[in-house]
Amino acid sequence: KGCESFYRDKHMRYPRPDGGDGAKGGDIVFVAKRSIQTLLDFKFKQHYKAEKGGNASSGGRTGRTGKDCFLFVPCGTIIKDDDTGLVIKDLTKDEQSVIVARGGIGGWGNGEHKTIRPPKNGEKRFVRLELKLIADVGLIGFPNAGKSTLITSVSKVKSKIANYPFTTKQPILGIVPGDDFSFVIADLPGLIEGAHEGKGLGDRFLRHAERTKILVHMVDMAGTEMRDPIEDYEKINHEIYSYSDQFMIKHKLLVANKMDLPEAKKNLNRFRERVKEDIIPLSAHTQEGVDELISRLRELLCQENSQEK
Template structure:
């Protein structure tokens, strides 16, 4: 199970100030007190939205503030209340208060709501008995959001084909990239927005022959792709160090079927990487003759062809 997390700061609106004012007209210079109360501050409310699937938005937007109540005014006019701020989160989001460590709510069903910070009450206007008061402050909290995710897309392929380079190019995930096999030792998650749809990609450690029996980094990682919707199978068109793209492609597919039939049957999108290197064009022509499937030529480094690849992935997912 992969986990998406975000830390945010919320502040409910402050209450408006109560007003100090006295009735006046031509004959009365200082009549009865008539200061209105301040309006209440807006609350912060989380709401489950089933169209959201990740916590991606919270990478960009971490501070949330509801509007304050307005001040009271003369003639006993109460200030307007602040507007509640709704924060939309995906189903399955757990909200934890950082200060106390307590889980405020485990939001599961679409439409479910939870009020996490309450707006300050408006201050009282002056009256016969008392002076006007200031509004209360709105509640302020640091919250940790957590979402257990099943990745939509598992990126698989031989070691060193450029899986981590691709996920780093398309998402904010920082997956270690290096020119040696088995650089990636555990799945790394990246969130990508394609044509208004959020998809979760999981960069996997490289697979080799015998992976289903635990060779290389083994079957533990095959487990992670079991529940993904589709697989992005990457092959290296540079074919250096005596590798052959077609036999790599076949042996990975063989490993998948030896591991589990339902994994082998998952839809695959095929990306032919490192097309920026000189010999890649010829290798691609040869490779295409041997397969009966559409191959997307890309360069994870320059970004060439990546848009077309992502469009195809999105069509296959939702």
């Protein structure tokens, strides 16, 4: 707060006001860092304060400005106002920052002002943090479509693989190396019907898919577990388009996986008669056709990157 004081010596007839001004309090600032991967720290500590501004004193001495409180989050963090749900900032780039609560304003002393003014309190705000993974390529499809097998074969990541649905329960990132450039691929957990409404935590996974530059839609062409590849394809399309119109304009590659299994070739012929889209047949298990997929992805990413420049 500001100081009200007066200076007087033996040579002065009247005392002179010399109270300093109080200092501003620190701000709460969120900063995106590429080196940070999760929001786990905020699970254990959820309340933060910046430093108070210092009080003024006589002799025109102002208080010391309060230090800002910097909170570091991964790139891809969306900060929302908890009361209104409105987005405050979408932190997508390294070192990008935003002030979510401003520090208080210091009070006036009587040294520079005709009247003193009390200090104003800083802002108090509740925010909600959401993390959207930022990957170049996202793998989507029904559970057991072979996404985990593919990402394991093309990158160094070891995604858990087993013959039951929902083997992958959270998005997993892998890096596909290359001589010209490497790219990040995300193994997104399998979607189910009603995912855009939140079933199976599908709406959370679709948030991550929305951030990718390219989507690889994997279809189990062998029809294991008595599934119909055409129905699976149409249902996944319904889920992503119901969730966001952004998926309409996003680059997508259609992949027919498990071509090494019986019934796959027969199903692929039937699929091509019904779905008039380019499709890449492959086997993530034997890796036949995987090189073609990676080559196509590199071409599309080069196009995307050149458009961003």
